Amino acid sequence: MKPGPLPRLTRSAATRLDSTPQSLPPRSMSACPCCHQPLQNTASVCPHCRAEKHYGPVKREVLLSSLCGLALVLGLTRLLFPQLFAPFSPWLILLMLAGLAVGFIFAQFRFAGDRWLHLHKD
Template structure:
């Protein structure tokens, strides 16, 4: 059997041989941007600022989800109380699904309201 690089590449699949046969390209220079909170330079791919310790978050944090869910619960219960007061005179079983619907509506609202990426100062101290 032949020895050498050509026999090694012959045993590999086409895509693996192509990857190994290419020369390495130099990495591009790191691009910097300003931190949205402290305006110090950070890498564009950073998820935490080394200067002010702000973190990049996608979607709502736990506190925002909880607040929006409770607001949805209160809104649905108050509207139901105004429109259908007979449901609350003796406690009705319809109140439980309405409460769950309010919690779900508030949670879904929080998911859409805070749906982007943003920088937050969570570790204050």
Template sequence: MSLQPVASSIAQCPLCHRPVRGTVEACPHCGAERHFGPTWRESLTCVAIGLAIGPAAIVLAGAGWRMAALAGAIGVMLGFFVAHSRHAGDRWMPPRG
């Protein structure tokens, strides 16, 4: 009598479509890696956009530089929140290089 793997423990790599264990962190076939949350680049991009848009809108509205500094701080926090809420789950990333 041979043991068969439980069907729920086998998954398919989203990049190469070969079977992999559901618990692996990297595909042994194509090298794709499971990644949780945003990458540094995604976090920095969202924070930079928040830092640029917040103060620009306040300066264009004519509210002054102090309000622009406050809007920049709020923009940074909102950018960080957006990056982490947008990429909250796990996903497969192609291998580097």
């Protein structure tokens, strides 16, 4: 007599047959940079202090940097080329746009990277 095929077990039945307990891998924990409470490495919001993880600048930083770039370019233009302001020159519009662009690019480089911010004060 030829032996027949072995019976196939379902996945749950096969795991119940294994009596050795498997330990779960430990969670990766670190301290929150704001409140120093334990925090999972993959978390984007701290459950203790409600700080949020951000990459790159927030809107107010982009706006402030762009306006500072605009003011800097207008101030330098006023000092170096005052004749551009007497009759309004179309070059002044290009310089203003360049100042806004320089401020925007500065914000992108200055605030690049992961940061933890308290955006909502409770």
